[in-house]
Each structure stands twice: as C-alpha cells, then as structure tokens.
Amino acid sequence: MNVQDALFNWLQIKLVQEARPDDGAAKETVDFFEQILREDHKMTVFEVVRTDDTMVHIQYETDGRKKLQMFDREAAERLLADIEANPKYNE
DSSP, X not given: OOHHHHHXXXXXXXXXXXXXXXXXXXXXXXXXXXXXXXXXXXXXXXEEEEEOSSEEEEEEEETTEEEEEEEEHHHHHHHHHHHHHOGGGOO
C-alpha cells in the first residue's frame, strides 16, 4: 500500500473512531493502519493538523523530515457518513 493510500485509509477510520469512541472495530482498524504507517512507511508522527471547508491537512514525519499531505474533506468524511446513514450500525 502506498503512503497516500495508507494515510487516507487511516484518516477515514480515525474520523469514524473519533465520532464513535465506543466502536471497538473502528479502534482496531485505526491501530492496524497506524502499524502500517509506522512499520511500512517508517512514520514517527502523523496527525491531523487542520481541517478547513474543503481539505483535511495531515502532517507526518519520516526519516526526520516533516511533510504535509492534504485530502479532500468530503472524501475523507465519506466513510463516517456512510456508516451513520446505515441503520444497522446505529442501533
């Protein structure tokens, strides 16, 4: 999995976990993607540093270098919206 895909997948499930703190599956999936970011992509830091009307900004560090990756906010929030729209996940 490339860096951009790993970060996007982490971001989507991180947003789900933050909105649904009692969702154990979301927490496990966040942990899984964090492991990928650390082990496969050698990231030591990765965090959402800003969300504006259109973009979510993630700052990460690898090999001692800080980098910034931005993702479309609507795309990043799509998984959460889909989960919340499905009644079987909201009982």
